[in-house]
Amino acid sequence: MITWGLISAATAFATGPYSFMAIRFLLGLAEAGLFPGFVLYFTYWFPDSYRARINSGFTLALPIAVASGAPISTAILGLDGMWGLKGWQLMYILEAIPTVLIGIAVFFYLTDRPAEARWLSAEERGWLGNRIAGEQKQIEAQHNVGLLRSFWDPKVMLLSLNYIGIVTASLGMLLFLPTIVKELGISNMEVGWVTMIPYICGAVAMVFCGWLSDRIGERRWTLFWTCLLSTAGLIVAGLTIGTWWSVVGMSIAAAGFYGTKGPFWSMPTMFLTGTAAASGIAWINSLGNLGGFFGPSMVGWAKTLSGSYAGGLYALAVCALISAVISLFWLRIPRALAASEEYPVPAE
Template identity: 45%
Template sequence: MSVQAAAAPGAAVPQKDFVEQTYTKVFWRLVPFLMLCYVIAYLDRVNVGFAKLQMSQELQFSETVYGLGAGLFFIGYFLFEVPSNVILHRVGARVWIARIMITWGVISGAFMFVNSATSFYIMRFLLGLAEAGFYPGVILYVTSWFPSHRRARVIAVFMSAIPVSGIFGNPLSGWIMDAFNGAHGLSGWQWMFLIEAVPAILVGAAVFVYLDNKPADAAWLSEPEKAVIERDIAAEREGKTESPHSIATVFRNGRVWFMSLIYFAFVTGQYGLTFWMPTIVKASGIQGNLNIGLVSAIPFLFAVFVMILLGRSADRMRERRWHLIVPALLGAVGFVVAASTGSTVIAIAALSVAAGGVLTCAPLFWSLPTAFLAGTGAAAGIALINSVGNLAGFASPYVIGALRDSTGSTAAGMYALAVMLVIGSLCVFVTPKALVNR
């Protein structure tokens, strides 16, 4: 039986309503769960920003020590990213994502035992090793379920986990640190690491039961529904020029490295924002860990709406260039205004614009490389772009910390973030339109 006949009996092609219903079903089955996983992952990655408010004083960490430790996560992440994603491609997302989550949960909880700069550096590096492969693995996983013209909205909703983790995680972290400080002889930041590690282990175990590696494995899809998805994915892969089996080809591909540069610029802004948000909000005059958490949730709440709105718009219009350039430039403006004003209200409003802009760039960006990478080449290419781009996660907090130590202010660092966002937008502008708009 042909795909067309299986998908819509009596019709030459699948009916539009049936196709839409199929992808809606897949969306609600997979994307909210993957988003939950990423909320937990991102919270465990950046909750060190809240721990800093107590930990740095208690352990006598300078701003540079904190920035270096926060960034070392991405060195471990970089070293194991490509091999981790290639392993995921071979063994399947279900097993490998479950392994990643359980491992990082254990290591994140062990942060409660950090007692020196050296142990802080080691644990951040190990956390990066453990988590490597999760994010690019999910991006790769999505390519098996959704064709490229449906991915911007899917990835935008998935990546809205970043601001969602800030909306709920920042107040939670602040509350834990205030409420549990001193309980059973442990500081509030130690309790925060321990408590917030538990969901990663539990949800990691659930991944093994809940996820299916590909549509053919999904008992919750009918045969006609599977046929629709497999037809669309197969048709898309026929138009990709990259070798589906050569990892070496990916490393020699200039386009892949150019994508890495664009992503590096956007990630610089992203982690400059997320790792330093509590410090920036505190510097604006807000006092108390819970209050800092509540106020720092405002920019992330705004970012959720911007991400979803622009993701839908990009898919509907099938336009990527200006949907990337405009939020990047708005993010740059937000950083400049936040760094220049003396008003708490204006600073928070500007940070909201910065968050909406910079956090929107990443999900829309992934429509570019997934449009021309396939097979094992996609696994290696996505991981390479993500790992190189995420080296900005090392550079950004370290440079901001060093600038803050030398100048006594975060303003210089925020200006640097704005410059990187402008560079990223210029690189998108010179990217061939035929690649961007698919």
Template identity: 40%
Template sequence: MAEEVEARTLSRVAWRFIPFLILCYFVAYLDRVNVGFAKLTMDTDLGLSDTAFGFGAGVFFLAYFLFEVPSNIIMDKVGARRWIARIMLSWGIVSGSMAFIPEIASAIGLSAEHTFYLLRVLLGFAEAGFFPGIIFFLTLWFPASHRARIVGYFMAAIPLSSAIGSPVSAALLGLDGAWGFRGWRWLFIVEAFPSIVLGFVTFFYLTDRPADATWLDPQARAWLQRRLALEDRRREHVSPSSALASLADHRVLALSLVYFGAVACNYGISFWLPTIIKGFGLSIAMTGWVNAVPYVVGFFGMIWWGLRSDREGERTMHLAIALALAAIGVGGSAFLADPTTKMIALTIGAFGVFASLPIFWTLPTAFLAGSAVAPGIAAINSIGNLSGYFGPFVIGWIKDATGGFLWGLVTIAACAVVALAITLALGHDPHLERAPEAAE
């Protein structure tokens, strides 16, 4: 009977939230990384060097870092429905403004380069809190033993946005001259619009907590609240005691470094892969299709590896294997000149990067409880996402200095190796994720 209530309840919750959250994160991630495709024609118009582009692409994450923890604490107070809606609306407006960099630069008296930096900073402030807010939101609705697959479904929006977004972005670049606008401008305008629309939908669609879920029957609602309360109680003895304590906890800091390594590979590739592929001598349209391949593989890897981790009830080795594949694929690609073998290596790296992400987020949510959950998750995400600045910038800087991508790719692969070592040293207690015993 209990198993039937569990299956029915979690299926209802998953179908209510996960497709919608996938759609939201799809457009969020697309707005975050579409600058990589815009670069193919935008750099010439704005007079950006590779170093300047790498800095502008990455400075987003410095602003993101500063506002992550405050944003998650605010969301815990006002509820996901209001705060996620605010985030989506503001980032859609800022992302669309990227299309008007020359006009904004002229109006405020800055160069196009510095206006590019300014808008990327504003986009970081606008979007800060979205991802950790959703991870926190999922802990309010799904028991720990289900989280790898649930987070995997949600985060599948990352490779999906790049797989679908790559040919779409390439097609938008082809609108050069339509109504007097360059293609990169159309890219920012068109891809910002869904974020603004979804901001309004989110306000009316999300439910903050299970106690407010009038769309669940009373039995399901009572079961879910009791199960999550029991799990939270089980973690109290291993959790930091307060929001402030969570920010200084050694496990939070260690996991921040693990996430730094995984994200360095992710964003280093995301922002520069179109340029690497274009260097094979392909057209912009063909670059879009080839760019999609690693993300299609990463999409299926993320779903399958998360399901496998939940079935096995094992986290550490699943994460370690994924990080090893990321390091081997990304690092190995640096030494390959042939386009086909280089893409195979990068695809292996993409599988590893994306497979690691849903497994990773089961680790902090297995020991954080009560008031430590929201700030702890936000701290890990904010520190880890600093590599979103480091990865793109270091690749651009090294490319300007050496004329190639070799040592930039090796550097971000080394970050995955460090993450792998910390994962194995840190370990994980699977007991904290098991369903409560009958006595509990």
């Protein structure tokens, strides 16, 4: 986080295309391991039956940041000329400061594992450490996926394909969301407020689906229904482009996109542990993020060919539907133990 914030702030001092590309490259290196690292970190602290809501709570920052980022950035751009800097330069610098400060706080406050946490009692450290260690042993005994196998394991590849579909559909819609909303004939300021609606729906769905997945002890079906919800929302949005119903459709789709986060990112750690979990999660995340190219490209091409965003939204709906089908028929990952089962205390 500290490196990410510092490099992001350095963007303010880019002087041309080459320096800008160099900074963006370094930024990509800094941020690449952050999300997979957090998903892995949660396995050190939270038993499997809690992870969907934990992953949802963590990724809740995404829709909140997107919804609040636009008005904050707009306000900072209005400070143009302060300290002799352009508004866009101030935006990069001021928005990087909280990231660096939080990174420093995390470094000193958080520990790698519960056993090192001085703010837990000895009894709490022992109970949590034993429960997680017992869970990890059962997962290793049942699935036995090593480091090298984590790159080509069928379940890892299916999760990657599933994630490509989700990311393609979500980023394809969300990156064009303001442009599609603009077709309602409203002002730029109103566009900013209206585009917050899908993100708010997504935030609510994210929390609910994470809680529900843990509550019923089921990942695959929750993932299936959220992908199917995204499919339905995208179809509604495509059929009603230029009307307020399209906002309703995109809000439904956003609820589905963000609702997948908790159950999806709880699935790799149902069969991966240790270094295999680190490499497998990173591999799934890396392959899935290819959807960040496919989705916007599909919508852009559809707009160029047909003059409407509807075709692009239908194509994204197909991607979400494919993810739903993968979730339902092929992501059958047996759990090491039931959600309600106590994990055994490992032998000394």
